[in-house]
Amino acid sequence: MQAGYWIRSKPIYGGLQWQHKAQAHVIIASGEGGRAVLRLLQQQLPPQAIKVLYLPEAQADHSHALRHMLQDVLGLDLASALSRHDTAAALWLALDEVLTASRMGTRIYAAGDEAFLWQVAAQAALHGVLNADIMREQAASLARAVYCVHCKTISHHVNTNIATCSGCQRQLLVRDHFSRRLGAYMGLMIDAEEPGNVPDILEIYP
Amino acid sequence: MNKLDHIQAETAAFHHAPFNEETFRGDYSFHNSAKGIKRFPYPFEQDHYMYSVNIEPHQPGKPGAITEHAFDIDEHYVAECEDKRMTLEQDAGRYAALPHMMDAQWDFLELTMESLARDYPQYFSLLKDGERWTWHNSVLGISDSFIFGDASTLPMEPFEYMGRQTQGDFVLLDQREGTLFADAGFITSQADWSLAFDIGMSWHEWHGPVPQVDKMGIMDRALKFLMSLQQGKPVRRLNWTMTVNPRLDTSPEHYPEWGPDRLTVTAENAGQKAHLRVELQAMFRLPRSNAILFSIRCYLLSLEDMATQPKWIKRFHRVIRDLHPDLLEYKGIKVYHEPLLQWLAPHDDGAVLSEGAQLD
Numbered sequence: 001m002q003a004g005y006w007i008r009s010k011p012i013y014g015g016l017q018w019q020h021k022a023q024a025h026v027i028i029a030s031g032e033g034g035r036a037v038l039r040l041l042q043q044q045l046p047p048q049a050i051k052v053l054y055l056p057e058a059q060a061d062h063s064h065a066l067r068h069m070l071q072d073v074l075g076l077d078l079a080s081a082l083s084r085h086d087t088a089a090a091l092w093l094a095l096d097e098v099l100t101a102s103r104m105g106t107r108i109y110a111a112g113d114e115a116f117l118w119q120v121a122a123q124a125a126l127h128g129v130l131n132a133d134i135m136r137e138q139a140a141s142l143a144r145a146v147y148c149v150h151c152k153t154i155s156h157h158v159n160t161n162i163a164t165c166s167g168c169q170r171q172l173l174v175r176d177h178f179s180r181r182l183g184a185y186m187g188l189m190i191d192a193e194e195p196g197n198v199p200d201i202l203e204i205y206p
Numbered sequence: 207m208n209k210l211d212h213i214q215a216e217t218a219a220f221h222h223a224p225f226n227e228e229t230f231r232g233d234y235s236f237h238n239s240a241k242g243i244k245r246f247p248y249p250f251e252q253d254h255y256m257y258s259v260n261i262e263p264h265q266p267g268k269p270g271a272i273t274e275h276a277f278d279i280d281e282h283y284v285a286e287c288e289d290k291r292m293t294l295e296q297d298a299g300r301y302a303a304l305p306h307m308m309d310a311q312w313d314f315l316e317l318t319m320e321s322l323a324r325d326y327p328q329y330f331s332l333l334k335d336g337e338r339w340t341w342h343n344s345v346l347g348i349s350d351s352f353i354f355g356d357a358s359t360l361p362m363e364p365f366e367y368m369g370r371q372t373q374g375d376f377v378l379l380d381q382r383e384g385t386l387f388a389d390a391g392f393i394t395s396q397a398d399w400s401l402a403f404d405i406g407m408s409w410h411e412w413h414g415p416v417p418q419v420d421k422m423g424i425m426d427r428a429l430k431f432l433m434s435l436q437q438g439k440p441v442r443r444l445n446w447t448m449t450v451n452p453r454l455d456t457s458p459e460h461y462p463e464w465g466p467d468r469l470t471v472t473a474e475n476a477g478q479k480a481h482l483r484v485e486l487q488a489m490f491r492l493p494r495s496n497a498i499l500f501s502i503r504c505y506l507l508s509l510e511d512m513a514t515q516p517k518w519i520k521r522f523h524r525v526i527r528d529l530h531p532d533l534l535e536y537k538g539i540k541v542y543h544e545p546l547l548q549w550l551a552p553h554d555d556g557a558v559l560s561e562g563a564q565l566d
Contacts, residue, residue, distance in 0.1 A: 007414040007415050008410050008411065008413070008414035009407065009410075009411035009412075009414035009415075010414070130383065132383070147403060149400050149402075149403060149458040149459055149461075150458075150459055150460075150461070150462060152299070152402065170462070175415075176414075177403070177414055177415050178411075178414075179403050179404070179406070179407065179411075180406075180407070180411070181405070181406040181407070182403065186400070186403055186458075188458055188461060189461055189462050189465070192461050192462040192465030192466065193465045193466055193468055193469055193541060194466070194469065195466075
């Protein structure tokens with residue numbers, strides 16, 4: 001956070017909600033994002049086709065619950081409603097296939113950590129999908145991807161206000177200025193003016 | 207070929223043109239002539255400063271004024287072009303253009319070549335033979351013949367080609383989805399913002415870090431105004447900040463190099479070290495792409511030079527003394543605010559100053 005004012009490039013995320021004016025619904029989630037999808041499925045179901053693409057994580061695997069919900073509770077055909085993937089590469093390939101086959105009016109929903117949400121945006125952009133047309137929910141972690149403005153390396157899973165750059169090892173102040181194209185916050189050397197003068201490092205993005 | 211020989215002969219006479227030998231880094235030998243000081247775009251019309259949408263038509267100003275021509279070429283031209291070259295050599299990411307911006311790139315090349323050749327015929331010439339254009343820059347010793355619209359016939363992309371030969375920074379804004387996107391840029395003298403990070407951002411994202419403006423609705427109004435900008439009716443405004451040492455490349459990329467300079471300002475040396483940095487920002491609607499060219503031309507003035515004009519230095523003291531804390535922080539002045547005021551205060555006798563930025 002920067003004291004005193006709010007940086008407008010910082011994305012604000014809400015919870016997923018069905019967009020009822022639609023031809024079809026594509027939901028893509030990873031790890032804890034599965035819980036956000038389950039919450040979405042508790043809302044009154046839209047009549048159009050629903051497809052969930054899911055990448056479980058070791059610490060957060062909601063595959064079973066998703067399968068029970070879609071098949072046993074909602075009575076959907078699991079083969080078309082859920083595709084579960086073991087690797088990120090397989091997930092992105094599946095998303096590409098789904099978007100290639102989809103028509104105008106397909107609504108896209110994404111749930112996962114922030115880096116994941118903007119990876120979805122980058123993939124979808126290849127199919128002409130605008131950022132504004134994707135619903136997003138930031139699930140669980142507030143961890144940030146941080147772009148080092150000095151060496152251009154992106155450090156992942158940053159939980160603190162100041163982070164060591166994984167590229168050049170500088171201590172970076174994690175700003176609120178966010179690039180949707182990079183899916184990352186700007187990191188700026190904190191002690192450039194006075195080398196060694198680094199404030200306390202605090203965990204504020206758990 | 208005959209035509210070109212003729213042009214070369216004609217321009218050869220200007221090789222001793224009045225360009226300063228100076229640097230914007232290292233020994234910082236940058237300096238303004240007496241004429242350079244007088245034409246400096248002093249931005250403060252009142253003793254107090256806050257943002258405003260201070261946009262006016264970019265109409266030709268008086269002869270010799272920085273606004274006489276669409277693009278101002280001044281005594282710093284050669285040194286600034288050399289500084290651009292060095293910055294790009296260190297960090298190629300200062301120039302970037304998303305692929306859909308090629309029409310806008312040609313728009314930029316056309317606008318700058320036509321303007322420079324028309325306004326400074328002693329330095330630049332442009333010959334058109336259908337789509338075959340020949341550009342001659344006698345100051346930098348550049349001469350190229352190319353097919354307009356065919357980037358493979360130029361040594362580099364058209365935006366970069368003319369960006370290197372025109373003073374200032376340039377952003378090409380694509381208009382879509384009800385806003386403007388910064389989809390191409392040539393940025394080597396920026397006041398602490400990163401093209402590599404900001405490219406592709408929408409208007410509001412790009413201006414996100416600017417404090418105090420949001421609640422005033424300034425950015426919304428400026429965007430609305432720019433979206434309806436018409437071809438042939440460019441507009442301009444002034445913006446300002448301060449820089450320690452006359453450095454053009456105050457990029458966040460190189461912040462570790464210039465950041466420490468802020469701690470070297472003392473009440474004794476502020477007159478030489480601290481510079482007022484004014485940007486003449488001009489905006490042009492481009493004909494083919496419907497993009498907007500945002501040009502940002504940087505002028506530097508040391509406080510010592512400013513003090514040769516009593517009205518300017520007195521007012522500057524008051525502006526800096528009373529500046530909003532968020533702006534002191536944003537403009538990077540906070541860390542040397544105290545020595546700066548110590549240097550400025552003795553120059554201000556508190557006299558009532560006339561409204562407006564003009565010299566009395």
